[in-house]
Amino acid sequence: xxxxxxxxxxxxxxxxxxxxxxxxxxxxxxxxxxxxxxxxxxxxxxxxxxxxxxxxxxxxxxxxxxxxxxxxxxxxxxxxxxxxxxxxxxxxxxxxxxxxxxxxxxxxxxxxxxxxxxxxxxxxxxxxxxxxxxxxxxxxxxxxxxxxx
Numbered sequence: 001x002x003x004x005x006x007x008x009x010x011x012x013x014x015x016x017x018x019x020x021x022x023x024x025x026x027x028x029x030x031x032x033x034x035x036x037x038x039x040x041x042x043x044x045x046x047x048x049x050x051x052x053x054x055x056x057x058x059x060x061x062x063x064x065x066x067x068x069x070x071x072x073x074x075x076x077x078x079x080x081x082x083x084x085x086x087x088x089x090x091x092x093x094x095x096x097x098x099x100x101x102x103x104x105x106x107x108x109x110x111x112x113x114x115x116x117x118x119x120x121x122x123x124x125x126x127x128x129x130x131x132x133x134x135x136x137x138x139x140x141x142x143x144x145x146x147x148x149x
Contacts, residue, residue: 005054096126113147
């Protein structure tokens, strides 16, 4: 039985550079963009956080919360972004637990609802997310937007 550690970046700020590099590698977004958002969170300029699951010192799953995740609906915020689980760690409920942690963290801070954009169907619904609408993102095709109240 694996014991994973679910943390916010504020709990382990020394992981900032490693986490930014990890997200950059997974999503191709410049590391500097992640670092800027993480700095704002660590310096308490925003409560929109960064959440990680660690296996020892290895990041195996992560996600963030940002104002807008590259879609035209600027009125629908904040957004879960950059959800990723390493392939060998999938199908263990890790991302679901991290999603639940992020939603609860925001709820405790009075930030609700939360949105996310995805092309996945079936996964987010298992964790209380509801389909909200279709949105235009950075791709030519419309993407699914979900909400969690």
